[in-house]
Amino acid sequence: MINRLLVYLVKHIDRYLMGLVAALLIMGLITLFSASGESVERVTGQIINICAALTVMWIAANVPLHYLSRIALPLYIVGLVLLVGVAVAGEVVNGARRWLNLGFTRIQPSELMKIAVPLLLAWYFDRYEAILKPRNFVFGAVLVIVPVLLIARQPDLGTALLVTAAGFYVLFLAGLSWKILVGVGMLGGASLPFLWSMLHDYQRQRVLTLLDPSQDPLGAGYHTIQSTIALGSGGFFGKGWLNGTQAHLDFLPERTTDFIFAVYSEEFGMVGNMVLMVLFLLVIGRGLVIAANAPTLFTRLLAGAITLTFFTYAFVNMGMVSGILPVVGVPLPLISYGGTSLVTILFGIGLLMSIHTHRRLVQT
């Protein structure tokens, strides 16, 4: 009886992904304990987040694929409506209009779009599988750009970036021609000055500060300088768990969330970084294998996009903490404190599991 229940519970859970996720989550908790100044409360809170997110993951893993393709369009439309709602009646927190108060809870619709956009695009391309024409890609691009512009307006550069990336990955994997890719790339390069003028002052500042953090050591450059110091002073072997001075003496800002990698790296050094990177690579590798073996174009594109979005999280976060990318609000997947991103990421992982475990059902 119990055995059967267990079998039922893990039927759609991919063992490799689960193991990697568990390892990363535990590393995250260990780091969080140090980053939060040894706050049991914080760690407990994160464990609750993890439980909730794992539940979401389990549900996603058990959702049949045809069901997924059916919710793609409604989910996207709901997301878009909510984004418009944010633009009209969102709550302003820290100078950005990101939250929508639904009365019983507050949500961040932009987070939803990280899944909804690739889901919709995958569904869209799947529908036109046989006859993919350039105009399909143009329309696909529009489907990406609309929510991205809404999110960028909030402003939330990090999420806009991730949504763009997710959408782009679908377009690319769907076979976007190289000519268009190069063309758009050149066009993008040419329009950089224009984009620059579109950016908010603080966003420009972030880019400028990336080029020379010392220009504004106490302002915009402070994050980068302090996190780079944390990394560098950690050295090859790190200062040891709970021994990071940058973290414990308050020099690192946002050290439980976006900058938790600085804490991790200060205490576990380059060795720790390599372990983390290997784990991330294994997750990505597993995701790509799942994508390669996925039964339909829809699932292939979805799996590929989710996997690459996961990669984008990891790369952008580690890149900004180590000072080679501008500071955008992107958490380190599975490590950073915070329920929202955890749910989003594990939801994506759940979808990957679903794609993998439901594959035979589709084929047969």
Added chain:
Amino acid sequence: MSRTVELRDHQRELYYFQLRLAIVGGAVLFAFFILLVRFFYVQVIQHEYYHTLAEQNRIFIVPVVPNRGLILDRNGVVLAHNFAAYTLEITPSLVGDLERTITDLSTLVEITPKDRKRFQKLLEEGHDFASIPIRTRLNDEEVARFAVNNYRFPGVEINARLFRHYPSGEIASHVVGYIGRISDKDVDDLRNLGTNANYSASDYIGKVGLEQRYERELRGVTGYEHVETDANGKSVRTLRSILPVSGNNLTLALDAKLQHVAEQAFGEHRGSLVAIEPSTGGVLALVSRPGFDPNLFVEGIDPQNWDALNNSPDHPLNNRALQGMYPPGSTFKPFMALAGLELGKRKPGFTISDPGYFVLSGGGGHVYRDWKAGGHGMVDLHRAIVQSCDTYFYGLAQDLGIDAIHQFIGQFGFGQKAVIDIEGEVAGLLPSQEWKQRRFQQKWFVGDTISIGVGQGYMLTTPLQLAFATAILANDGRVFRPHVVKQIQDSQTDAITVIEPQPRAEIPLSKENVKHVRDAMIDVTRPGGTAAWAGMNAKYLFAGKTGTAQVIGMKGQKYDEKNINERHRDHALFIAYAPADDPKIALAILVENGGHGGTTAAPIARQVLDYYLLGKEPPPPKPVPPVKEEEEND
């Protein structure tokens, strides 16, 4: 057919998809490789650099100011020490509205307009982000009241600080000097000396007197605490501390009580006194009146007090003993007499008949008057000193000539710095032919020499020089450098470095000649001498010489002491040593606008000597002595 095409398309598509996945996979690997390179660069190659930065981030080096050395008199009386007190300090760079903050503070702690002015002054001359005291010496209640409200005042804090205090106030203020807040100029000087590190976070430096001269000894070595602080600047713990090394203590040759007696003896008079122990050169007392309260300067003097001191016509901040230049007048005569004997121009028994004036032979018949109309009659060397006969010394000066005077008198330290251990000494002036040529592009006239004979003309000395010369005379020609600090006690080892009383030189003098001069000087203080009143009933052999120095020339007018502007009155001078048979103390006194040396200066000497030699406390302020007929007046 169509079915197979579709199937083939499917395979193709999957192939293209997997190709793209492979490309993406490669891109992922490449991106992570870039990260790895970055990690390697930051964490391995640049590790040392960032390690240092992290340490600098968290470790603040807090300087610990050393205890400044004490200044003690020869009997251990404390002249300068430190005490701990609380100050309320504002760091202007952290405070938005200074005016409001101070007003708010004044509801908790009494802040007087003086405090505000001083704060303003310090603010104007202030450097960098240093904190500036708005109130010093808070009492416990004020400390408590502020502590409760501390949160309302970012950038304001209470610090326990060591304060320099001069318990004797005005007494010996010119000797001890004072410390004050480091000025921009001081910072430059320290930087040039390369000792600025020792002054980090320190506010004070010796400005005047011994505090200035012995800054290196008194200062000590700044200690450091390595304090771990968080990003908000809150200290978490002390990692390491290097204790400060206290400054060394100075023990002076000066006798504080004697100094006190001497200063009291001046009463309301302006002037100076320098007393030297002939056998060592140790300065027993060094008075410059009026004095000032050095405690005013420690915390930065408020503008009101500063103006009062700086603009006073009495110039209380000038150290008259070292910087005041006065003609020595008749106090110069014993040295002239000795020159005459030593250089063979006069025998003790040589006698002149003094008509009351001296006519310069070959000088166009120019007449030099004696202070006593009608003259002193038959005058030998002894009587010339005792009665201060000008005519005798006019003739002697002419016979010696300026070159011989310059050479011989110069041995007694006139015209050059005595090199005392207080800054700011001036050299005085012992004129010579060469000097006059250089100074005025004029040749020396014989007439110039005549005035020198009675300590007038170009001749100028400081009270210190006069005392120095007197000490040399009292010491039979052995020269000891005058010094205030007798010994320095190392704060770490308690080892005592004695400033050795090494004779700097010895003037070859005939004992007999010295005795002739001494005997005459002893008779100066006996009945018939110009200081007879001051020397009355002295219980020791008291050698002295009075002097009077003109402040302004009285051409053709009769000097009338009563009807003359007080500031134009003559300066009174007196030199003395005692006991004359075994001199323990030699001194020089100058009383500005004091009139006659015998009436104002010599009684001060008597009080000082009585106290020093007999331990006799000075009497309460005495009535003005009767003006005697036979007073010198040259």
